[in-house]
Amino acid sequence: MKLFFHGGGCGDVCCLRVQNLSVKIGSETILHDFNMHVHCGELVALIGPNGAGKSTFLKAVLGQVDYDGVIAFSSPGQRDRRPRIGYVPQSPTFDPGDPVSVADLFACCMSKRPAFLGLSKTMRKTVLECLSRVHGEDLIDKRVGTLSGGELQRVLLALALEPLPNILILDEPLSGVDVEGMGVLMDMLDEIRKTYDLSILMTTHDFSNLGRYADQVVLIDRTVLAQGKPDDVLSSEAFQKIFHRGGGK
Ligand code: ADP
Numbered sequence: 741m742k743l744f745f746h747g748g749g750c751g752d753v754c755c756l757r758v759q760n761l762s763v764k765i766g767s768e769t770i771l772h773d774f775n776m777h778v779h780c781g782e783l784v785a786l787i788g789p790n791g792a793g794k795s796t797f798l799k800a801v802l803g804q805v806d807y808d809g810v811i812a813f814s815s816p817g818q819r820d821r822r823p824r825i826g827y828v829p830q831s832p833t834f835d836p837g838d839p840v841s842v843a844d845l846f847a848c849c850m851s852k853r854p855a856f857l858g859l860s861k862t863m864r865k866t867v868l869e870c871l872s873r874v875h876g877e878d879l880i881d882k883r884v885g886t887l888s889g890g891e892l893q894r895v896l897l898a899l900a901l902e903p904l905p906n907i908l909i910l911d912e913p914l915s916g917v918d919v920e921g922m923g924v925l926m927d928m929l930d931e932i933r934k935t936y937d938l939s940i941l942m943t944t945h946d947f948s949n950l951g952r953y954a955d956q957v958v959l960i961d962r963t964v965l966a967q968g969k970p971d972d973v974l975s976s977e978a979f980q981k982i983f984h985r986g987g988g989k
């Protein structure tokens with residue numbers, strides 16, 4: 741595994757560069773000959789059939805799985821430091837009967853004070869500030885298990901934005917979210933990207949929003965099959981083969 745920081749290649753605008761990446765789990769090769777670039781401030785959508793290796797790729801970028809090849813970061817202004825990565829995992833489930841509130845969830849992640857003692861005034865103010873980034877102040881006292889798919893994604897997004905990352909990674913944030921909620925969430929990601937000047941890398945099965953929001957789409961199936969502007973990738977032969985003639989698995 742080689743992880744390093746680079747200051748050249750594609751200039752200061754390239755924030756994540758992946759070269760000849762491969763991931764093996766046991767004897768199975770999950771990813772091979774994987775190359776891609778994410779430029780600073782871009783929203784990049786990773787698409788592909790189930791089992792294509794999308795989540796595995798995100799885990800490699802997060803350093804959660806071993807890999808061969810190069811994953812290189814470049815963050816303007818903090819050249820020698822690993823960039824901060826915010827991560828929203830794929831569909832975590834919470835028991836509807838669980839008494840844990842949104843405030844408790846933040847307290848567990850952000851404070852050493854035991855959650856059963858309740859939130860200090862200062863911490864409550866901090867949590868409200870975090871939730872305001874996703875226009876979710878009204879969710880603070882709701883139980884996590886009762887949130888709608890879209891509300892839960894906004895809460896997880898608020899958690900991933902504290903502290904503010906350089907790169908935000910989301911694994912299928914639109915799954916379990918209704919059509920209206922998808923638009924709200926994508927508008928919010930677009931706003932967050934511009935407000936905080938960060939790059940977003942997300943996986944999705946929803947292709948309808950790509951043209952409007954994504955700068956780049958990367959189609960993968962164990963390796964990169966197509967990468968470029970949304971329209972180009974969605975009309976590519978590789979896309980047709982996987983999602984139409986091939987049935988999309
Ligand atoms: P996607 O997110 O595109 O649906 P994944 O990255 O979850 O795909 O999985 C890609 C392949 O890797 C699948 O065949 C899956 O079974 C396999 N895989 C993922 N994680 C593991 C693991 N921890 N152990 C064994 N196989 C795994």
Ligand code: MG
Pocket residue numbers: 794795796830911
């Ligand atoms: Mg996945």
